[in-house]
Amino acid sequence: MIKLLAVIKKEALILHRDRVGLSVLFLMPMILIFVMTLIQDSAFKSLNERGIPIVFVDNDKDSLGISIAQGLLNSGMCSLNYTIDGKIATAEVLERAVSDGKFLVGVVVPKGATEAIRNNVKLLVKQTLGESDSIQTQSESVEISIFIDPITKKSFLTSVTSTLREFISEIKTKIMFQTFSEELSELIPDKENLPKNAFAQSQIIKYKEVYASKQIGEIVPNAVQHNVPAWAIFAMFFIVLPLAGSMVKEKNEGTVLRLQTIPASFLVLINGKIIVYIFVCLIQFALMLSVGLFILPIFGLPTLNFGNSISGIILLSVATAFAATGYGVMMGTIASTEQQGAIMGSLSVLLLSAIGGVWVPTYVMPELMRNISYFSPLNWSLNGFYELFLRGGDIADVLLASLKLFVFFLLTMAVSMVVNKIKRKI
């Protein structure tokens, strides 16, 4: 026990005096969380609050054009511009403006679009009521042009086109019922009892977005809820740099050789390191959470919602700290030089975090990458924290993720001991 305490004290003193190492461990991840959340929140707002500017040319000037314009405005995902450089936009000017990169998207509703729909519906009604010969008549087609800057994200474009499709369908339905009503009124003598197009005015099927949460009181997903746990885990795993670095330094300075001649086992020496670095990981994590709780709200970002399971957070953060520290020890044992430790450590953590879903969510990855992501300890931890912070889960929901992280720690320790034994058998 005395030996273990001495190792802990030694490690803590060395770490405490390494100002650069400490700043890498604490300051850099805090800045990273701050910047990444701010960037993502800004992107989120550009889509949802201010909206992406769209140039809109309404040559129809009837129900369809008005309805699409109104619908796009009400969707909140874009702001409409009817002019370009102070002049009323035309289809030709719009195309040039989009190709010049002045606007991401431009929409042109052609002249007579509503009329064409009306004619088509009338034709359909007449066919239905047996008044027209379908073989002899042809329907008119309406083409709404969407001009797209190639840099536009596919997801945003999909949102715009689905919104357009929705409005076209809505206006088509309205016109259809209107036409039906008019045609029926000619057939039915008692016009007083006819429905006043009430069906077309109301929306029968509505939808409501509800975030599936286990918590009473919904947690709203936002950049803070997503970013704080993701970057906190990333920072915890970045402990591999100072940890592996300190182990390689001991090898290079010869202290490892001296330590091998003293009556203390590899486990005592390594456990002292592990305890200190696990403690550092937990301080890091607490600091990252406090950024989400206290600092981000100062800059107008949402406050981090911890969910409802403090015990779950403690278990998962301890498990993550063990996994990160074990990984650092393994890297430090395998690496022979400080450069090797730094390159292997940083690149492998970047890789594990990328496939683990820290940079890009796993659900947008191709299936192969999604399958690979299940092997990243950062993915286990991240999913665990999403379970707690976004789905309102409790300790039972993170037991499996925590168990996997502890097993990962044991595996890294086993590998370290084997590598250490092999290296000593020179």
Add this chain to the structure above:
Amino acid sequence: MTNDPIIKINSLSKTFAGSSEPAVRGISLDIEKEEIFGLLGPNGAGKTTMISILCGLYPPSHGKVTIDGMSLNGNLDKIKQIIGVVPQDIALYQMLSARENLSFYGHMYGLSGKSLKDKIELWLNNFGLTDAGNNRLSTYSGGMKRRVNLIAGILHEPKILFLDEPTVGVDVQSRNVIIDHLKELNRAGTTVVYTSHHMDEAESFCSRVAIIDNGKIIVEGSPQQLIAKNEGCTNLEAVFLHLTKRKLRD
């Protein structure tokens, strides 16, 4: 001085992985209790490999080593309790002070509390480091670091002390202080096994020496015996050059 060998080396060989040439070739040697034994030889002769095997750093490829009646194979933990090692490199933490380094190594040998503190202060005082004891090692001169490196190996008063070139790169003052204290330790009952390139130092310091070259012992005996045996040699350096020749080594 008694005549029981405290270290018995029998047909010791060591070939490192990836090397076809053995670093140590069938060395047999007895080192008596309380003697100061010098392992001398040119660069790459096998001195450090020998010391490293005796300290338990590398397992031997062949042969048997017994230390204080215990076979090295299977008794390493017990042997580590009775030996002290002063490596050639400054094997200390540069970010810690001398006191912190010594406290750490002292604890590793099971020392603690007041007795450890007293020993640290005693040795810092003996080596003229009391005032600088709280400064970080990275601020020390080469000689000061060597002195702390030595204290870390002797703090627990080992029965056998292995020193790998303990005076390399230090000024004459530091060298004299180190040698004087090693002699004092020896007088108190510590067996000293030491390697050096300083022949004059070895001549005055060692009770017995072995000259190694190409992993083999060429000759062993007291410095005086070796000088007398080799005609025309007036000192140990002349004996050394006579036996190992003047060809440069890697």
